[in-house]
Each structure stands twice: as C-alpha cells, then as structure tokens.
Amino acid sequence: xTNVEQKTEGVTKKVGQVYKLLAENEQVQKALxxxxxxxxxxxxxxxxxxxxxxxxxxxxxxxxWYKKRLEALGVREVTTDEVxxxxxxxxxxxxxxxxxxxxxxxxxxxxxxxxxxxxKNGLIYAPGICDDGRGLAVVLTIIRALAVAGIKTExxxxxxxTVGEEGLGDLRxxxxxxxxxxxxxxxxxxxxxxPSRITYLGTGxxxxxxxxxxxxxxxxxxxxxxxxxxxxxxxxxxxxxxATPIEPKTTFNVGMIKGGTSVNTIAETAEMxxxxxxxxxxxxxxxxxxxxxxxxxxKEEENARWNVEAQVSLQIEKVGDRPxxxxxxxxxxxxxxxxxxxxxxxxxxxxxxxSTDSNVPIHLGIPALTLGGGGEGGGFHTLQEYYNPxxxxxxxxxxxxxxxxxVGLEQVTAPLLEKGK
Numbered sequence: 001x002t003n004v005e006q007k008t009e010g011v012t013k014k015v016g017q018v019y020k021l022l023a024e025n026e027q028v029q030k031a032l033x034x035x036x037x038x039x040x041x042x043x044x045x046x047x048x049x050x051x052x053x054x055x056x057x058x059x060x061x062x063x064x065w066y067k068k069r070l071e072a073l074g075v076r077e078v079t080t081d082e083v084x085x086x087x088x089x090x091x092x093x094x095x096x097x098x099x100x101x102x103x104x105x106x107x108x109x110x111x112x113x114x115x116x117x118x119x120k121n122g123l124i125y126a127p128g129i130c131d132d133g134r135g136l137a138v139v140l141t142i143i144r145a146l147a148v149a150g151i152k153t154e155x156x157x158x159x160x161x162t163v164g165e166e167g168l169g170d171l172r173x174x175x176x177x178x179x180x181x182x183x184x185x186x187x188x189x190x191x192x193x194x195p196s197r198i199t200y201l202g203t204g205x206x207x208x209x210x211x212x213x214x215x216x217x218x219x220x221x222x223x224x225x226x227x228x229x230x231x232x233x234x235x236x237x238x239x240x241x242x243a244t245p246i247e248p249k250t251t252f253n254v255g256m257i258k259g260g261t262s263v264n265t266i267a268e269t270a271e272m273x274x275x276x277x278x279x280x281x282x283x284x285x286x287x288x289x290x291x292x293x294x295x296x297x298x299k300e301e302e303n304a305r306w307n308v309e310a311q312v313s314l315q316i317e318k319v320g321d322r323p324x325x326x327x328x329x330x331x332x333x334x335x336x337x338x339x340x341x342x343x344x345x346x347x348x349x350x351x352x353x354x355s356t357d358s359n360v361p362i363h364l365g366i367p368a369l370t371l372g373g374g375g376e377g378g379g380f381h382t383l384q385e386y387y388n389p390x391x392x393x394x395x396x397x398x399x400x401x402x403x404x405x406x407v408g409l410e411q412v413t414a415p416l417l418e419k420g421k
Contacts, residue, residue, distance in 0.1 A: 010330055010335075011335050011338060011339060012335065014416070015332065015335045015336060015339060015405070015416060016339065018336075018339075018405050018413045018414075018416060019336075019339040019340070019343055019401070019405060021409075021412055021413050022343075022401060022404055022405060022409065022412070022413060023343055025409065025412055027149045027150060027151050027409070028149070028151070028401075028404065028409070030148065030149040031145040031146060031148065031149035031151055031400060032145075032397050032400070032401075034144070034145045034148045034149060035141060035142075035145050035393045035396045035397050035400065036393045036397075038141050038144060038145070038393070039389060039391075039392060039393040040389070041141075042137050042138070042140070042141040042389075042392075042393070042396070043124070043137070043389040043392070045137050045140060045141075046129065046133045046134060046136070046137035046387070046389075047117045047124065047126070047129070047133075049062065049065070049066075049133050049136050049137060050115060050117060050126050050127075050128050050129045050133035051115055051116060051117060051126070052065055053109075053111055053113070053115060054105050054106050054107055054128075055106065055107065055108075055109060055110050055111050056106040056107075056108070056163075056164055056165075056166045056167055056168065056169040057106075057163075057164070057169065058106075058111060059084050059105040059106050059163045059164075060084060062105050063080055063084050063085075063086045063105055063161065063163070064080075066086050066105065066136065066160070066161050067080055067086045069140060070086065070088050070140075070143070070159070070160060071088070073140065073143045073144060073147070074090075074143075074147060075088035075089065075090060075143060075159060075160075076088055076089050076090070076091065077089050078160070081176060081177075081180065082176070083163055083164065083172055083173055083176045084105070084163040084164075084173065085160065085161065085162050085163055085173045085176060085177055086105070086160045086161050087100075087102070087158055087159065087160035087161075087177070088158075088159060088160055089156055089157065089158055089159065090143065090146065090153070090156065090157040090159055091156050092152065092153040092154050092155045092156045092157070092407060092408075092410070093152065093153070093154050093410050094156075095154050095155075096153065096154030096155025096156070096407050096408050096415040096417075096419060097155040097156075097185035097186060097406070097407060097415050097417040097418060097419040097420070098155060098156045098157075098158055098183050098184055098185050098186075098419075099155055099156070099157055099158065099184075099185065099186040099187070099188065099403065099406055099407050099417060100157075100158045100159075100177070100184055100186070100187040100188065100361075101139060101142070101157055101158070101159045101188050101190070101399075101403060102135075102139065102159065102160055102161055102162055102187075102188070102189060102190070102357070103132045103134075103135025103136040103138065103139050103161055103162075103189065103190045103191070103373075104132045104135065104136075104161060104162045104163070104164075104165035104166070104173065104189075104357060105132075105136070105161045105162065105163050105173075106132075106163055106164060106165055106166050106169055107127065107128035107131065107132070107166065108128075108131075108166045108167060108381050109127045109128060109383075113127055113383070114127075114383075115127050115128060117129060122388060122390065123386045123387065123388050124386060124387045124388075124389065125384065125385070125386045126385065126386075126387075127382070127383050127385050128385065129377070129385055129386065129387040130192035130375075130377035130378075130380060130385055130386075130387050131191065131192050131377075131380050131381065131385070132165070132190075132191060132192065133387075134190075134191075134192040134373040134374070134375060134377070134387065134392075134395075135189070135190035135191050135192065135373050136161060136190075137373070138190050138373040138374070138395065138396045138399060139159060139160070139161070139190060141393075141396050142396055142399060142400050142403070143159065145396075145400060146400075151404070151409065152409075152410040153403075153404065153407045153408060153409060153410060154407055154408030154409070154410055154414065154415050155185070155406070155407030155408055155415050155417065155419070156407070157403070157407065158181075158183075158184065162174050162177065162357055165356070165357050168207070168319055168320060170207075170319070170320045170321060170322060171322055171357060171359060171360055173357070174189075174357040174359075174360045174361075175360055177360075178360055178361065178364060178366075183420070184361070184366060185366070185367070185417050185418065185419055185420050186333060186361075186366065186367045186368065186406055186417045187357075187358060187361040187366060187367070187368035187369070188368070188369050188370075188371060188399065188402065188403065189356050189357040189358050189368070189369070189370040189371070190370075190371055190372075190373050190399060191356060191370055191371070191372060191373065192372060192373055192375070192377045192380070192387075193371075193372025193373065193374075193377075193395070194349075194372050194374075194395075195341065195344065195346055195371075195372055195374050195394045195395040195397075195398040196341055196346040196347055196348060196349050196372075197349045197351050197371075197372050198334060198337045198338065198341070198348060198349065198350050198351060198369060198371065199351045199353075199354055199356060199358065199369060199370040199371070200327055200329065200331075200333070200334050200337075200350065200351075200358075200362075200368075200369055201279065201325070201326050201327070201351075201352070201353035201354075201362070202279075202322075202323070202324055202325040202326070202353060202354070202355065202356070202358055202359035202362045202363060203249075203277055203278070203279050203322075203324060203353040203354055203355045203359070204277065204278055204279070204280075204281055204284045204322050204323050204324025204325070204355075204359065204363075205275060205276060205277040205278075205284075205320060205321075205322045205355060206275075206276045206284060206288050206318065206320060206321055206322075207273065207274065207275050207276070207318070207319050207320030207321075208273070208274045208276075208291070208316055208317065208318055208319065208320075209271060209272075209273055209274075209316070209317045209319050210232075210235065210271060210272050210273075210274060210295055210314070210315075210316050211269060211270075211271040211314070211315040211316075211317075212228035212229075212231040212232050212235075212259075212269065212270045212271070212299065212302075212312050212313070212314055213228055213268065213269050213312065213313045213315070214226055214227060214228045214231075214266070214267070214268060214269075214310065214311070214312040214313070215268070215310045216228075216265065216266050216267055216268035217265075217266045218264065218265065218266070219263075219264040219265060219266055220264070222266055223266075224306055224308065225266060225306060225308055225310045226302045226303050226305070226306050226308070226310060226311060226312040227266050227267060227270075227302065227312070228259060228267050228268065228269055228270035228312050229259050229260055229266075229267045229270040230302055230305075231270065231298050231299055231301075231302035231312045231314075232257065232259065232270040232271070232272060232298075234297075234298040234301055234302055235272070235294065235295055235298035235299075236254050236257070236272065238294040238295075238297065238298055239252055239254060239274065239291065239294065240254075242287065242290060242291070242294075244278075244283075244287060245283060248278055248279040248280035248283055249277075249278065249279050249353075250276075250277065250278035250279070250280070250283045250284070250287055251275075251276070251277045251278070252274070252275070252276050252277075252287065252291070253274070253275045254272050254273070254274055255272075255273045255274070255275055256272060256273040257270070257271070257272040257273075258270070258271055258272075259271060273319070274291065275320075276288060276291060277355075278324055279324055279326070279353040280324055281323060281324040281325070281363070284324055292316065295314060295316060296314065298314075299312055299313070299314040322355055322359050323359055323360060323363035324353075324359070324363065325359055325360075325361075325362030325363035325364075326353075326362065327362055327367065327368075329350055331367060332367065332406075332416045332417065332418075333367035333368070333369055333406065333416075333417065334350070334369070335416075336402050336405040336406050336416055337369055337371065337398075337402045339401075339405065340398050340399075340401035340402040340405060341398055343401055344394055344397055344398055344401070346394070346398070354370070356370040357370065358370045367417065369402070371395075371398065371399050371402065372395050373392070373395040373396065373399070374391070374392040374393060374394050374395020374396060374397075374398070375387055375388055375389055375390075375391070375392030375395065376388040376390075376392075
C-alpha cells in the first residue's frame with residue numbers, strides 16, 4: 001500500500017498513525033489480497049443478485065436471498081424488519097462504536113424487465129448490475145475477507161441491506177433503520193463507482209403530486225368554466241419562474257404531467273409530479289413554502305378568470321421527503337476514507353452532494369459516507385446498464401480499510417469513530 005501522507009492533506013497525526021499501523025498489519029494485508037482473489041466470485045454473486053427482481057416496494061424476494069446469504073457467511077442475529085431491511089451483526093470486542101455497512105436492495109426497473117445478465121467484450125450488461133448489484137456484492141465479499149483474515153474489530157458492524165433507496169421509495173428503509181435503533185455511531189452506504197470518490201454531503205429533496213379537479217365538460221358547449229388543465233398550466237409557468245440560489249444549489253422540476261380525455265373536452269382532472277432539491281435544508285424549506293403558495297395562486301387565478309360558481313379545487317400530496325445534510329470535510333470519517341483511498345494509490349476526491357441512503361444519518365448529525373464499490377460502469381438507470389469487473393476489487397479494498405480505521409482492529413488500532421453514550 002502507498003504511504004498515505006503522499007496523497008492526503010489535512011489528515012491529523014492520529015488518523016495518519018492508524019493507517020500506518022493498518023498498512024503494516026499482516027491480517028489486513030491478507031484481507032486485501034483475498035478481496036483481489038475473490039473478484040471473480042464477487043462478480044458472479046453480483047450477477048446472481050441482479051437477476052432477482054427487486055423494484056422499489058417489491059424487494060422481498062431479494063431480501064430473503066440476502067438474509068440467507070448473510071447467515072451462511074456467519075453474520076449473527078440476521079433479521080428482516082417491518083419495511084424489509086435485512087441486517088445482522090458482526091460483533092467486535094464490545095469496546096468500540098457501532099458502524100452500519102450496507103447497500104440497497106431495490107432497483108428502478110419495474111417487474112417484468114429483462115434483467116438477465118449478458119457478457120460482451122469483457123463487460124456485463126444487465127439493468128441494475130451496478131446500482132446496486134455492485135454494492136450488495138461488495139458487502140458480502142467484505143464479510144468473507146474479514147473471516148478469511150481472522151480479523152477481529154473493536155467496534156460492531158451492523159451489516160446488511162436497505163429497501164426503498166430509489167425514487168419514490170423515499171429512503172424509507174434507512175429512515176426506518178434510524179427510527180428503530182439508537183445504537184448507530186456511524187454509517188457507510190455502498191453504491192457503484194470509482195474508489196477514489198467520497199460522498200459526504202446529502203442533497204435533500206421534496207416531491208409532490210399536484211392534482212387540480214373541476215366539473216369538466218364540452219370544450220364549446222361548456223366554455224366559460226375553469227379548467228384543471230389551464231390551472232395546471234398556470235402552476236407550471238409559476239414554477240418555471242421560481243428564483244433559486246446558485247449556492248447552495250437549489251433546483252425545481254416538473255417531471256410528469258397528465259390529464260384530459262380528448263381535444264374537445266374540458267378536463268375533469270390534471271396533475272403533475274414536482275421535484276424540489278437543495279444541498280441546504282433551509283433552502284429546501286424556503287422553496288417548498290414558495291411552491292405551495294404558487295399552487296394556491298394558480299388555482300385562485302384560474303377560478304377568478306371565469307368567476308362562476310363552478311370551481312377547480314387543488315389537492316397536494318407530498319410523495320417524497322429526503323433530508324439534506326452536511327458535515328465537515330475534515331471530520332474523522334472523511335479523513336478515514338481519504339487515507340484508505342490514498343493507501344491504495346488513488347487520489348481522494350471529495351464529491352459534490354448527492355442523494356443516497358447517507359442523507360438520513362448526515363441530517364441527524366451521525367458521521368456517514370457513501371462510497372463506490374469499484375468497477376467501471378455506465379448506463380445507470382437504463383436498460384443498457386453495464387459493469388466492467390476488471391480491477392473492481394479496489395473499491396472493496398478501500399471500503400474495508402475505511403471500516404477498519406473507524407471501528408478499530410483489536411489490539412492493533414483504537415477506533416477513530418466515537419462511541420455514543
């Protein structure tokens with residue numbers, strides 16, 4: 001492994017010393033070597049996982065498979081909670097913090113999608129093969145590496161998989177995890193991606209279904225009554241004129257619209273799905289307030305335009321609420337990931353904010369990262385998604401080193417992560 005001091009800045013002496021000791025440790029070296037040797041087996045397991053359908057809200061089958069696999073690998077007390085999360089524990093010495101290590105079970109693809117993996121020119125094509133087939137497989141190879149190397153940690157690893165990470169799943173799995181447990185001191189989510197990259201900031205989002213309803217009628221015979229589609233048009237125009245700050249980045253989007261039955265019908269309903277995002281929770285609340293006010297304005301203006309007894313009504317349903325969050329780039333968990341990255345010879349890159357399972361713990365003030373599981377990939381969230389397993393083990397190695405720094409290696413290094421009271 002590379003001397004971490006060559007590729008990291010701002011790392012404290014304490015963190016640097018921990019990674020010097022880990023780099024010199026024979027058990028750690030054995031675990032890293034195993035991850036390289038296990039690369040092909042991990043890829044095969046990744047394919048097997050990917051070929052189990054798991055649309056958001058329908059993760060049960062894949063969760064059952066994963067539970068059996070965790071148990072077979074010696075993970076203790078594996079359970080499936082009420083929303084479908086699958087977690088067990090790899091206990092440490094009892095003297096350290098508790099760290100969650102997980103990936104997500106769900107994919108964006110509806111049931112019936114052809115998810116059979118196809119190998120072509122060294123690549124593997126399958127919807128979901130990267131996101132998050134790679135993350136799920138990395139969790140399992142790390143468990144094997146710890147066992148083969150006989151590594152005993154100081155802290156406990158709460159290890160497994162969440163549900164509902166994608167789309168309208170609204171992070172329901174990780175939300176449930178933190179609502180039901182008070183013993184989590186740190187969190188690592190594994191997604192596809194470059195081992196050099198570190199995600200430590202969370203982009204929040206609020207999503208709404210906006211529905212305008214009216215009496216409807218014939219476009220000529222009933223002309224002169226408010227139209228839900230016209231109200232929707234007013235609403236979209238108002239959204240498009242929203243002013244947002246460049247920093248922190250704050251955005252809006254109308255992603256889907258529908259309504260009406262024919263060209264010569266005044267619609268009875270018109271609706272849209274709206275996505276609001278920000279890297280700041282404060283700005284997210286501000287744009288939400290503006291948006292809700294504008295929707296009421298659109299309704300009132302459409303009704304006032306015709307000033308008749310028949311009126312359009314407005315219903316707004318919040319269908320997504322992902323919290324934003326930030327943490328210091330010099331926090332211990334970020335330093336640990338930087339050192340782990342540098343130890344493998346990569347230049348650590350602190351990513352821009354994004355939306356992952358880590359949003360929830362970061363928002364709660366719990367140290368958390370989302371890390372790339374390695375292997376080149378592309379076509380994410382499309383039917384052309386692909387994965388290149390060549391050298392992918394470096395992602396697993398980086399994550400393992402990050403874990404060991406945070407929870408401590410028994411009788412070798414003290415945990416960097418603080419244990420809660």
